[in-house]
Amino acid sequence: QVSDYVLSEAGFGADLGFEKFMHIKSRTSDLKPQGAVIVGTIRAIKSHGGVKFTDLSNPNSEAINIGIDNLIHHINNISKFGLKPVVALNIFPDDKPEEIKLVKSLLSNTKAFAVVESDSYSKGGEGNLELGEAVIESSKNKISPKYIYELEDTIKEKVHKLATSIYNAKDVKWAPIASRKVKTFESNGWGNMPICMAKTPLSISHKPRLKALPKDYTFEITDVRASVGAGFIYPIAGSIMTMPGLPGNPRSLDIDSKGNIKGELTA
Structure with a gap:
């Protein structure tokens, strides 16, 4: 035994990193998570409530009441896998006590x-003691994880279950080229592989600008590809690029004609 608890970071939200962690990593390795932590911020909630980035430090209870649906949906997504998540409310210096209280109240019946408040940035380890204790309590009872789809489902069935259950869509629209590829993949015997959806992390949907909890929309698949060696099928939702980490502006603009970096080097 290496340790009493092993933590793994899944990445992005419960509609992306966590879902893939469960359907691909956990299922393939037969490792069964016994708990989950979802990190939320007042700023993100207000952003999903329609507040501009430059105004996120300003109090706005109306935006919180709208944007909270996004976080609640992530909580519900995790619960569909049989886990009861601990919400770590990551505290920022400009968070107002009344906003923190409001968010806790809105999440009390979820x-x-x-x-719990996570304040390790300003208080160090002491700021996360309550979080650690909550995680321990949440993982005391043995859990048998559930899955949204079966590997025996067809590719389109798997995507439809993800779209309607995890992305809150009402239906799925397949581009003709994507449908043709699905038939080819399944005729090649690749239909039993899990799905690794390529979609925006900025929305539960495939459209970055659809904030909070989009509903009554059609989830669009524009293409589908197979990573047979890795062992999964990855549909392309909307216009998402499959190479992440690109900056908003080309870094060549930060270099002068002699190759010297202009100003401060930023990530």
Whole structure:
């Protein structure tokens, strides 16, 4: 035994990193998570409530009441896999006490195991003691994870279950080229592989500008590809690029004609 608890970071939200962690990593390795932590911020909630980035430090209870649906949906997504998540409310210096209180109140009757303040940035380890204790409590009872789709489902069935259950869509629209590829993949015997959806992390949907909890929309698949060696099928939702990490402006603009970096080097 290496340790009493092993933590793994899944990445992005419960509609992307966590879903893939469960359907691909957990299922393939037969490792069964016994708990989950979802990190939320007042700023992100207000952003999903329609607040501009430059105004996120300003109090806005109306935006919180709208944007909270996004976080609640992530909580519900995790619960669909049989886990009761602990919500870690990551505290920023400009968060107002009344906003923190409002968010805790709005999450009090959800499927979260607990909602705790995470203030390790300003307080160090002491700022996360409550979070650690909540995670321990949440993982005391043995859990047998559930899955949204079966590997025996067809590729389109898997995508439809993800779209309607995890992305809150009403239906799926397949581009003709994507449908043709699906037939080819399944005729090649690749239909039993899990799905690794390529979609925006900025929305539960495939459209970055659809904030909070989009509903009554059609999830669009524009293409589909197979990573047979890695062992998964990855549909392309909307216009998402499959190479992440690109900056908003080309870094060549930060270099002068002699190859010297202009100003401060930023990530």
